[in-house]
Amino acid sequence: MSTFLSGLAKGMATTARTMTQHAHTQQYPHVHPDLPNRSRGVIALLEENCTSCMLCARECPDWCIYIDSHKETVEPGPEGGRARQHNVLDRFAIDFSLCMYCGICIDVCPFDALFWSPEFEYSETDIRNLLHEKDKLGEWMPTVPPPEATAVIATDVTAVAASTAAPDSAPVDSPAVDADPGETP
Ligand code: SF4
Numbered sequence: 107m108s109t110f111l112s113g114l115a116k117g118m119a120t121t122a123r124t125m126t127q128h129a130h131t132q133q134y135p136h137v138h139p140d141l142p143n144r145s146r147g148v149i150a151l152l153e154e155n156c157t158s159c160m161l162c163a164r165e166c167p168d169w170c171i172y173i174d175s176h177k178e179t180v181e182p183g184p185e186g187g188r189a190r191q192h193n194v195l196d197r198f199a200i201d202f203s204l205c206m207y208c209g210i211c212i213d214v215c216p217f218d219a220l221f222w223s224p225e226f227e228y229s230e231t232d233i234r235n236l237l238h239e240k241d242k243l244g245e246w247m248p249t250v251p252p253p254e255a256t257a258v259i260a261t262d263v264t265a266v267a268a269s270t271a272a273p274d275s276a277p278v279d280s281p282a283v284d285a286d287p288g289e290t291p
């Protein structure tokens with residue numbers, strides 16, 4: 107009995123002590139995590155840019171992109187012009203229960219129609235509900251962060267020429283030629 111009471115007292119003391127300390131766990135869902143800008147949460151579709159070229163579906167290693175389209179004829183604008191055909195997207199779906207988030211589809215899309223969104227709150231209790239159609243993929247577009255600024259390009263031609271020219275002396279931080287190889291710094 108005394109062992110039980112001393113254990114209980116120790117437990118209560120630990121509880122009282124930790125109640126006053128800062129929590130180290132993330133308090134999700136009450137506090138959202140501060141995710142890196144390029145987090146791979148979900149894939150968003152900009153439908154207007156998609157030409158139904160099928161490149162993403164062909165390159166997807168999991169075959170989890172489903173695309174249906176049909177052709178429509180566009181009448182020529184100016185007189186004497188030629189009627190053209192273009193693809194109209196009927197279906198674009200990604201099965202996120204199969205997707206391994208490799209990003210190949212986004213990389214290969216030649217028309218900038220697919221983007222990473224940091225959105226990650228789309229879990230389902232039924233795995234079959236992870237097949238998302240183009241309307242849902244489009245809803246994630248506003249969550250796509252703007253592209254990061256590209257690196258500053260050197261405009262000083264002299265500086266570029268100097269940096270690419272063959273050095274006429276050993277670099278400052280290169281090891282001395284006559285240094286003893288066995289010698290430690
Ligand atoms: S991220 Fe990879 S696995 Fe997922 S849909 Fe794109 S290509 Fe397929």
Ligand code: SF4
Binds near residue numbers: 158161173216219220
């Ligand atoms: S998302 Fe890009 S790669 Fe995929 S069908 Fe549309 S245009 Fe082609």
